[in-house]
Amino acid sequence: MTKDEKKPLEQTLGEWKRFIYNPGSGEILGRTAESWGLILLFYLAFYGFLAALFSFTMWVMLQTLNDETPKYRDQISSPGLTIVPKPHGALEFSLNVSKPSSYENHIIGITNFLRAYENQRQEYHIYCRNGTIFDQDDLSPKKACRFPLETLETCSGLTDESYGYYEGNPCIFVKMNRIIGLRPQGEPRIACAVKEGKDVKLVTFPKNGNLDLMYYPYYGKKLHVGYLQPLVAVQVMFLTHEQEVTIECKVEGSPNLRNEDDRDKFLGRVAFKISLTH
C-alpha cells in the first residue's frame, strides 16, 4: 500500500541524476567506465563475429550464383508489357496540343529512350535472319541484332522529331520486358485496340506490331552486350478534337506469352489512357 505512494519529484530527479552519473561509484548510466568498456568490447567482438559470419555465408551463397544468368527464373516466366513514354503517376496522358509543356517531357523521354536505337549506335550489331529464333547458346560473345529505327516509320523520330505530338497524333512505344532465355513460340505481335472512346484510328509500326523472333532469346546484361529489344510503336490518330480514349495493347499470336492474368494487369498487356485537347 505504501509502495504506491508517489515519490517527490526532487527525489526522482536526484535518482535520475545519480543514474546518469554517480560520483560515488563513478558509474555512468548504472555502469562504471570499466564495465562500459568491457561491455562495449564484448559487443564489438560479438558483432564483428556476426558480420564475419554474415559475410562468409553471403560469399558462399554468391559463389553458387553465376554472373550471366540468375539461378532461377521461375517468377518471370512470362514477360510484362510497358510503354514509353511513362506519364507521371498513373498511365494517363493528358495532352494539350496548343500547350507544348503538356508533352515536352514525353518527347524528351522518348528521345532518350530511342537514343540506344540510333543507327550509329548499332554499328556493331548484326543483321539477323528474320522470323527465326536466333539461338546462340554456344556462341561467345553473344551477338546483338540490329533494330533499325526505320521500322517505326513515322514514329521513329527520323522524320518527325515530335513523334506526332505536335499534330495531336502521339506515338506510344510498346515494349515487351526482357527475360533471359525467353523463346516466344508462334508469331508474337503487339495488338493494340481502342477500349473506350471512338473516332480514333490506331496505326501500328511495324505493320501488325510484329515482334520478330530473331531478337530472342535474350542472354542477359553481361553476355548480351548492346542487346536491343524490339519495339512496337502505336500512333493514335485522333479524328476529332477533345478526345479521351483508353487503349489496350496485348501480346498475341504466341502460346507461351500470357496476356490474361487476373492479378498481373501488365503481364502481356498494357492499357493506357490519352485525353487530348486543342
Next chain:
Amino acid sequence: MGKEKQEIYSIAVNGTKDIERVDTERSDEGDGKEKRKRHSKKDHQKELKKDLDLDDHKLSTKELEDKYGTNIVQGLASTRVAELLAQNGPNVLTPPKESPEIIKFLKQMVGGFSSLLWAGAVLCFIAYLIEFSKDKSASMDNVYLGVVLIMVVILTGMFAYYQEAKSTNIIASFTKMIPRKAFVIRDGKKREIPAEHLVVGDIVEIKGGDQIPADIRILASQGCKVDNSSLTGESKPQSRTCHITHENPLETKNISFYSTTCLEGTATGMVINTGDRTVIGRIALLASSLGHEKTPIAIEIEHFVHIVAGVAVSIGIVFFIIAICMQYRVLDAVIFLIGIILANVPEGLVAAVTVSLSLTAKRMAKKNCLVKNLEAVETLGSTSIICSDKTGTLTQNRMTVAHLWFDKQIYQADTSENQNDQIFDQSSATWASLSKIVTLCNRAEFAPRQESVPIMKKVVMGDASEAALLKFSEVIMGDVIERRKRNRKVAEIPFNSFNKFQLSIHETEDPNDQRFLLVMKGAPERILEKCSTIMIHGQEQPLDESTAEAFQTAYMELGGLGERVLGFCHLYLPEDEFPDTYTFDVESMNFPTSDLCFVGLISLIDPPRSTVPDAVMKCRSAGIKVIMVTGDHPITAKAIARSVGIISANSETVEDIAKRLKIPVEQVNKREAKAAVVSGMELKEMSPEELDELLIYHTEIVFARTSPQQKLIIVEGCQRQDAVVAVTGDGVNDSPALKKADIGIAMGFAGSDAAKNAADMVLLDDNFSSIVTGIEEGRLIFDNLKKIIAFTLTKNIAELIPFLIFIIAGVPLPIGTMAILFIDLGTDVIPSIALAYEKAESDIMSWKPRHKKKDRLVNHQLALYSYLQIGILQSVGGFFAYFTVYAVQGFKPDRLLYLRPLWENGILNDLEDSYGQEWTKYQRKYLECTGYTAYFVAVMVQQIADVIIRKTRKNSIFQQGLFRNKYIWVGIASQIIIAVILSCGFGGIPILNFITLWVQYWFVAVPYAIVIWLYDEFRKLLIRRYPGSWWDKTMYY
C-alpha cells in the same frame, strides 16, 4: 424496525485504534466511520478489534419475544416471516463483490500490450483514411491489417478471460456448499427449511453435528457443546446454556454463532442475526474490504510490459522521425510505425503465460494445492516467509499417545499416521495393569459401522484424549469393546474440571477373582496424591521419596515436551469389604479413593505430520523462513516446533541461553539466540520496531497463544521486511490475514468458507508439505516463464530489424506484418507453452527465494541477451535467407539498396534486375512475398534452435536431456507444420502474402540455427566454468 436494528447491531470493526479509543468513539459513530476510512488506507499496525454491540444475551426471554415479535412456543407467523425475508433478504453471506464479467473481459482487452495493438489498429485506419482521401481506389490492405489487429486483441483477450474464468470455476465449484437445512418452529409447527430462509425471530432447534444456521440466542440447552474454531480458531468444545455468563456477547455462553458447529447435545434458540449481519458475515465483509496487493508475478509482467512497450514506442518514434527526415511521406512513416509496434509486441505471450500458469495450477491441484488466482501460482514460488498454523497443518490434528512412563522408565510410542509398530517393551507386568486401566477407564467408543476402516481412521465418539487412548489400546491389544464387556462396568465418575480425574469400577474378567477393580486416570499430581503405593515390574511397592522424585522428573520431562500427561492408578477392592452384590454409589462415593496403587503415566500430543519435518528442512534449504503461529501454549508450540524442525536441534531461545548460563533473561544478548518463542501477550506489548527487530534477528520464530487477529500484525511485520509472505489459516478470523498476505492459504478440510474466500489457495489435504511442493512448482514456473519470455522476445528483434533496414537502406520489405502475426500467434505459441513443461535445471529448492525487487522476471541480462545477441543473430540469419531468395531470382544485394522507391512504384512495370531482366510490379510483389515467406521460415527455423537453447539457462542441453520434455518436440513439430501449411496452403490468399516456398529455401537459415545453439552452449559453458565472473553476471539471465 430496520433503523432500530442497525443501532443495536452496529459493529465497530476498527482498523487503527486501541480499544479505549474505540470506546470513546462509539458514541460518535459517523465520525468514527469517516476516520476509519481515512486510516484504513495507510495504517500499518492494525489491531483488528471487534467490538460487538449486541445486548440480546442480557435480555430475558420475554424481552426477546417483544423485541423480535415472536413467540417462543409458537414461533413466527408465516406472514411475518415473508415480511422479514423481504426486508432483510435471505440468510446467506453475500459473496465478496466481484467485478462483473463484462468488466473482467474488457480488462483483458485493454491491459498490457493490448493498448499498443489498439494504437496500431487505429494507425492502420488513419493510414487508410489518409490514402483514401487522396485516392479513392486506395488499397484496403491497411484496413484488413487494422481489423486483424483488433481481432488479435479480442481473441487473446477472450482466451485470457476464458483461462482465468476456468480456474476461477474450479474453486467456485469447490466452495459451493451443500444446501443446509434448519429445523424451525413456525406457526406452532416444527418443520425443516433451507437455512437461507431463516429470519430474525425464528425459533430453531439444533442437535449435535449441525452447523449453527445463524447467530442465535440459546433459549434451552441439553448438554449442548459447540466448536467455535471457525470463529476463534480455538477448537476446544465450549458448552452452551441459556444463561448469560459474560458481558461480552462473544464470550457469553448463551449466544451461538453462525457457521460454528454443534458438537453434541441439543438446544433451542432464537435467531437474532442473519446473513451478512451475523458476526461471521461482518468479519467476511471486513476481509473483502481489505485491498488485495498485486501479486508479484503481476508486478513482474507489468514491469516486462513496460520494458517492451518502452522499446516499441521509443524505437517507433525515433524511426518515425528518421523517416520524416529522410523525406518519406507521412503516410509511409505511419505505416512504418505500425510495423515497428507490431514487430515489438509479443502478441502470443499473454496467451502463453496464461496457459503456462494454468498448467501449473492444474499440476498443483493434483498435489492438493488448489489455486484460485492464476497468478498466485508464482507467488507461492517467491514466498520467503511462511506463517503456518500448527494444528492440522503441521500436526495431524488428533491427540496421540506419545510417551509412557512405568517401571520408572520412559517409553516412546509410535506417533506416525498409521502407528503400526509400537516398539516399547510390553513384557512388564506393569504394562499389563496399565493397559487394563487405559482400556477400562475410558468412555470413548468407536462410531458404529466402520469395521472396515483402519483403526487410526475410525471416527470416535468422545473427547480427543480418550479417543487417543482408545485407539492406542485398540492397536496394541485388539478388541477393546470386547474387553470392556468382559470387565463389566459397575460404576463410573466421569471427568470434570473440579475433580480432575475419572474413575470407574469393574468386575474382573477372571471368573476366579471376585474382586472389583477400581481404575482411575487424571491429572498426574492429583492421581499421585491418591496413591500410597506404586507398581514396579508388577509388584506393588510403597511410594517413597525417590519414587516420587522419579515421578516428578518424568512428569516434568514429558510436560516439557509440550505433551498432555495423564496419571493412571488402580486398586483391587478387597473382596470381603466389597462383595459381589455391593452397590456402588457415585454420589456418596462409598468406595476408597485414596491409598491407591500408582501404575504409570501416559502423555499425549497432537503429533506432527510425518512429512512435515522434511518439508520444513526443504523450506530451510530453500531459504524460506517458517514461522509458527498458534493459539496453543508456548511449551507445546515450542515442542512441536522443535520436533518438526522449525526450531532446529541446536538453536536456542533467549530463555534457553539464560537457563544454560544460569543468568537472568534480561542479561542475554538477544542476537545470540537464533530461535524465539513469543507469546501473544508479549506481541501485544511490542512496538512495530521491536517486531521488525524480532523478525530480522531471529531466524526461527514461534508465536504462541496468539489470537487470529494478531496474525495480521505478524503478516504486516513480515511484509515490512520486503518478504513475500504465505499465511495459512482456517478460521473466519484468519481471513483478514489471509487477504493481507501475499498468498493466503486456506485449509480444505478444516477451513471455513470465509477463509477459503479470502485465500488465494486452498490446501486440499491441510498438509504443510503440500505448500512446499507448491513452492517448488511456483519456483519452477518462474524459471520457465523466464525461458518463455526470453524465447518470445528474441524473434521480436528479428521482426523489427527488417523494418529498420527497410527504412534506412531502402531495400524491399523483408517481412510483412501478416507474417509477423503468424510467427507471434502461430508458430511460436506451442513451443513457448512447451517450455512451461521444462523440468528444473538443478535443485531449485536449494536456492534462496527470489528478492521481490531485485530478482526480476525480465532483467537486463535477459533483455540484452535476447534482444541484442540472439535476436540480432536471428535477424542476420533472416536477412541471409532474404538476400538469398532475391539473389537467386536475379536481384543481387547491391541492386536492392535504395531500390525501394522504384520497387514500390506501381506503374513501373519494367524494373531491371542485376541481370538486365525486367520485372512487372506484380512479379516484384510476388518476389517480395517469397522474401517474406523465406524470412518467416528462416525465423521459424532459428526459433527451433531458440526453443532448444531456452530449455536451460545454465546447464548444457545435454545435461538437461534433449528428449526429456516431449512437449518441446511437439512444439517444434507444430512450428514446422504451421509454417508448411501457411506456405503451401495459404499461398493463394492474397492478403496473407505467403508463397509456396521451394524446399531448398527452408534450409537457408539452418547454419544460423546451429550457430545460435553453439553460441548458447558456449555461453552456458563459460557461466558454469566461471561462476561469479563478469561473463556470469552479464550473460546469465
